[in-house]
Amino acid sequence: MILDIFTVDFLRNALVGGVILAIVLSVLSLFIYMKSWSFINIGISHAAFGGLAIGYLAGISPSLSGSIFAVIVGLIIGYLSRTNKLHEDLSIGILLSLSMALGVVLISFSNNYNSDLFAFLFGNILTITTEDIVLLGIFTLFTLVFFYMFFDKILYCCFDDELAKVSGINSELLYYSLLSTVAIATVLSIKLVGSILSSAMMILPAATASQIFWHYRKILISSLLISILTVVLGIVISFEFNLPSGSTIVIVYSLIFFILAITKRILRLDV
């Protein structure tokens, strides 16, 4: 039965796409965890709603308009929180409502109200195309190279932005790059798996791994493993038992999180 999975095209695409997503999003999840940005992905994804609506109505690629919108919103959030000392979450909240409202107003103007818009918001991992995988692969490659080159510097900036600056690091550039990467990853992953699973894959890996490990290297490696395992397991289970795959993956993630959290309590692990 497991062998069947690889002979079915859409399942193979779901598995390959899911694993690539798992890799790139769990790397990002480490930084989201360290920066306490857990709300940012949810925020950007809702804010992107406005961008997506514009794309659909104007007849341009929603991925493109969504990405551009999300990056702009991400940068505004970053700028606001850096200059006004406004906490990220608060500024996200303001922009989020504004953009959501904008999206809804825009859609209300349209007569041929497009159901694709909702597919975009809720996604379906089983509809990932080869083209999607190529685009995702390119983005992942760029992201991994970015992190490979600047990992220590970004870590230093997350630890203390001012100190990093005094050490001669362009912390502003890295901050905005990280924010943009998160924004693009959010939009791309929403298109593939919907906003709920996208958030889960960006927040839960590091949050889960940090239940058992405290050092970033171990958190990173274990969140990669947890995430890949979860996605594969989720897709296989959903296929075997005919369940919605996105939700199954989220449930598997949450189960692992709770199991580890409880194990930690029982073993009194001090992490």
Next chain:
Amino acid sequence: MVDIRSLSVILENKIILEDINLKIDKGEIVAIVGPNGSGKTTLIKTILGFLKPSSGIVHINGKLPRDYIKDGKLGYLPQKSSFDAKFPVRALDVIMFGLVNKKGRKKDKEKVAREYIEYVGMGGFEEYPFGKLSGGQQQRIMIARALISRPDILLLDEPSTGVDVVAQENFYEFLKKINQENKITIVMVSHDVGVVANYVHKVAGLNRRLHFFGRPREFFQTKVLESLYGLDVNLLIHSPECVTCQHFMPDKLVEGVKH
């Protein structure tokens, strides 16, 4: 080394620093003292280039702060009692941050970091979660992080906050040692005027304006203290063990000091 001329800093229409002239020579240890809110942190941040002068200039080795910073030749310890306790790094990782902009393999950097952790007396804590160290221990690690990049100048903003008195004296002793061994210029903000006087070459008495700049002994003259702290010399904060100041201060003032 540090050359500050006619410096004024205005933040939100408030004059925080006014007409500061200050020259710090290479190899000197200088303490910036003054009451709370007198602009000490503002001065440090202006030297670092984080805040722009409203007028006047700051030069470090003839360069503007933002240019000087790029060389990574400046060490800085912020006024901060503790760091995010959950941040997932070891003590050793934090020291290695100081080498992040330097070329070289990670293995080699780690080796150097192990030497520095010994140097600041924190050997044995290499693998310890940084966030779980005490305030004083974190400070030592942070100093090692600043020193490992071999800075020409070290700026410390209230480095003894949250450190107990005995550790404090050790700490100043330690600063004196690194100053002598490495010829590092040290500028530190301090609350403990009495204690710090034993360890520094010069004292800068700041309260919006620079009221005094010179040797510690002269600093403890009544006139200087009064112009800096007003008549309310009580503002000087001393630890119960602080006896040092009595050597410097006129008898009548010692009475007024909160012990």
